[in-house]
Amino acid sequence: MKGEGIYEPVRFSGFPEIKESIVSGHLPATFMLAPLAMVLRQQGVPIKIVYLGHRDGTAMMVHKDSAIYSIRDLRGKTIAVPNRYSNQYLIIFKALRDNGMSVKDVKIVEMAPPDMPAALYSRSVDAITSGEPFMAQTQLENYGRVLYQAKDIWPNFISCVLVVHESAIKEHRDWVQRLVDGIASSGKWLEGGMDHRMMAAEAVSKQYYNQNPRLLQYVLSTPPDRITYDNLSLARSDFEQIEALAVEAGILKKGIGFDDYADPSFSLQAQGGKAYNWESPK
Amino acid sequence: MSKGLKLASVVLGGFLTLSFLHVWLNVGFENLRWRRRAEASEKSFRVGFLPVT
Numbered sequence: 526m527k528g529e530g531i532y533e534p535v536r537f538s539g540f541p542e543i544k545e546s547i548v549s550g551h552l553p554a555t556f557m558l559a560p561l562a563m564v565l566r567q568q569g570v571p572i573k574i575v576y577l578g579h580r581d582g583t584a585m586m587v588h589k590d591s592a593i594y595s596i597r598d599l600r601g602k603t604i605a606v607p608n609r610y611s612n613q614y615l616i617i618f619k620a621l622r623d624n625g626m627s628v629k630d631v632k633i634v635e636m637a638p639p640d641m642p643a644a645l646y647s648r649s650v651d652a653i654t655s656g657e658p659f660m661a662q663t664q665l666e667n668y669g670r671v672l673y674q675a676k677d678i679w680p681n682f683i684s685c686v687l688v689v690h691e692s693a694i695k696e697h698r699d700w701v702q703r704l705v706d707g708i709a710s711s712g713k714w715l716e717g718g719m720d721h722r723m724m725a726a727e728a729v730s731k732q733y734y735n736q737n738p739r740l741l742q743y744v745l746s747t748p749p750d751r752i753t754y755d756n757l758s759l760a761r762s763d764f765e766q767i768e769a770l771a772v773e774a775g776i777l778k779k780g781i782g783f784d785d786y787a788d789p790s791f792s793l794q795a796q797g798g799k800a801y802n803w804e805s806p807k
Numbered sequence: 808m809s810k811g812l813k814l815a816s817v818v819l820g821g822f823l824t825l826s827f828l829h830v831w832l833n834v835g836f837e838n839l840r841w842r843r844r845a846e847a848s849e850k851s852f853r854v855g856f857l858p859v860t
Contacts (some may be wrong), residue, residue, distance in 0.1 A: 526833050531851055535856070536857075538857065540857065551853070554853070554854045581839060582859075655859060656857075665846045693852070733856075740854065
């Protein structure tokens, strides 16, 4: 197939570096926190959100010996988030607001997700929240306890989205479409059974994440809906919800809309595709 | 053409010739960084990610 093998995954350890790489044009595409992409677009960076990476897959973890058992117990505590411009920040904002509190009642610090488990273990922070598998790592290593799963507070939670530079959309539209098609069909394949998830955990942990396969196997199975990979199309209502919350939280200014920061055409074209026929490399 | 202009032309011509020979013999045109980058970007599409779901 034309274009097969052109995609080069580039691994980062923090969102600030990803942001700089897409702003400078070093990366034509990247997975990024949805509110961060909206804010960059508002600042004039020529990017568009074209697809989702997954849904759900975020939790808030506290130390298993801590006295934090509810949102109200977070008063005065320090919480690590991956970035101020993240849905993890917005879900804290929402959860505190729903419990009659505000972000002024807690201390929020930004931290790269790979550093979060050690910070919780050493109790230099009271709670951590990011995408998996770093939350599950604290459970597997027996010092973390789930305070909440994002899906229980914000159903169909969106964390990372696929962002593409507008020059790449203009010059290599077919490559962008093929990438979106690939994510869509891989997602369908992942939802095709637990054996598929286990095969993916084994391959991805070794080839891309450099993590213990047992960790990803745990994340993709406990519970099975901890992360979902179907329904990755861009839905205007989902983003308008994020937008409204981000404006209310003061991380996004009014005046930007779905049509400014999103291009749903790739997502629409990917609909109806078949599941990827993938076999784990021997 | 004045004597000064002739001299300047000879110096500039010599400088350009030496520069060309240096790049050709010591660096090689195929190894120029901008050219490698342009060729690489023609063939690959980098996608950034963090090892989170």
